Amino acid sequence: MSSRPVTDMQRWFLFEYTDDLLQKLYQLGEAPEPQLLFTGTDLDPYADQSPMLICADSNPSIAAAVNDAPEDWQGLLIDSRHPQEQLLKHLQHILFIGFDGQRKGVLRYSNPRTASYFFPACTAGDLPQWLGPIQTLAWYGATWRISASERAQWCRVENPEAIHWQPAMAPLFLHLSDEQSQALRCQQTERFLFQWWEQQSALSFPQAWVFLEEGMASDFLSAESLSTYLDLRSAYPKARPPAALPQGSDEHRLNYLKASMERSSTDKEWQA
Incomplete structure (x- = not known):
């Protein structure tokens, strides 16, 4: 031809x-x-x-x-x-x-x-x-x-x-290219967050994205640990997370985060 x-x-x-x-x-x-x-x-x-x-x-x-x-x-x-x-x-x-x-x-x-x-x-x-x-x-x-x-x-x-x-x-x-690779990685990240966010009722996607970035910055990188982190941040949206998390396993650090968020939330309710 x-x-x-x-x-x-x-x-x-x-x-x-x-x-x-x-x-x-x-x-x-x-x-x-x-x-x-x-x-x-x-x-x-x-x-x-x-x-x-x-x-x-x-x-x-x-x-x-x-x-x-x-x-x-x-x-x-x-x-x-x-x-x-x-x-x-x-x-x-x-x-x-x-x-x-x-x-x-x-x-x-x-x-x-x-x-x-x-x-x-x-x-x-x-x-x-x-x-x-x-x-x-x-x-x-x-x-x-x-x-x-x-x-x-x-x-x-x-x-x-x-x-x-x-x-x-x-x-x-x-x-x-680096830009194409980054775009495809972004697709996977946004897909993960979208599927989690769809199960929420009162959280905007931009706010969910902020929580996700916080979780990744704290080295929660597996789907399981990130989902748990997002669940905690969503459960206590007005609580202030600790400035730093302790060393240890994801489970240990998530338990520390949960306890800290519960205390922060209780303190806010008492002050109100």
């Missing part, structure tokens, strides 16, 4: 896998012909749970369904002038990334939640290598922090270099 880009812009959907995705596609699509992202890659054994690439232009019923209820269709919207084969190979290529020196992993960029962290962390200089033949990338989603106070919305990034993109004979293995 020629490496020259096609003339007309084409629109694609890269849908995240769900148990009922194929059924929904064939109920709506004229001829969806899904291409499995994992096929032919190191993730081929998991191809039955692969994101699926669908031509939106050939399936107007699917396009209309996404437009009407984007929250029901998890994935990415892609505009490209390049052939499907080249687009698919590029999407497969950016699945596999290096990070933290010699570590390797899989980047789940087709998940709108991950996309909301990862792509905004790309600089103008490195965005073209990630988007490659993609001229416009869009998704309906939000970060965990935004989800605490606002609804998801359409997000979009543009790649002006796409028109000049040419497939490389041997594409370079991509490594996360």
Whole structure:
């Protein structure tokens, strides 16, 4: 196939896998012909749970369904002038990334939640290598922090270099920048806090974030100890925590914190 880009812009959907995705596609699509992202890659054994690439232009019923209820269709919207084969190979290529020196992993960029962290962390200089033949990338989603106070919305990034993109004979293995790595770590931290915060009734997310930062600054780093710390701070929101905690195990330090918070709360009630 020629490496020259096609003339007309084409629109694609890269849908995240769900148990009922194929059924929904064939109920709506004229001829969806899904291409499995994992096929032919190191993730081929998991191809039955692969994101699926669908031509939106050939399936107007699917396009209309996404437009009407984007929250029901998890994935990415892609505009490209390049052939499907080249687009698919590029999407497969950016699945596999290096990070933290010699570590390797899989980047789940087709998940709108991950996309909301990862792509905004790309600089103008490195965005073209990630988007490659993609001229416009869009998704309906939000970060965990935004989800605490606002609804998801359409997000979009543009790649002006796409028109000049040419497939490389041997594409370079991509490594996360410090900013991208930090964004993905932030995603995990905000997810943890959001799931804890959802169980609360009278605590704002910004205040919960303050408590979380306090807990991490006090070296409570495991999910269990941080959850306990947040529970204590939430139970005594007006109490002043001690300036420093003693040495010892997380359990010992949390027990000290609880006793201190109880005393502080009792003193405030007595003074009132």
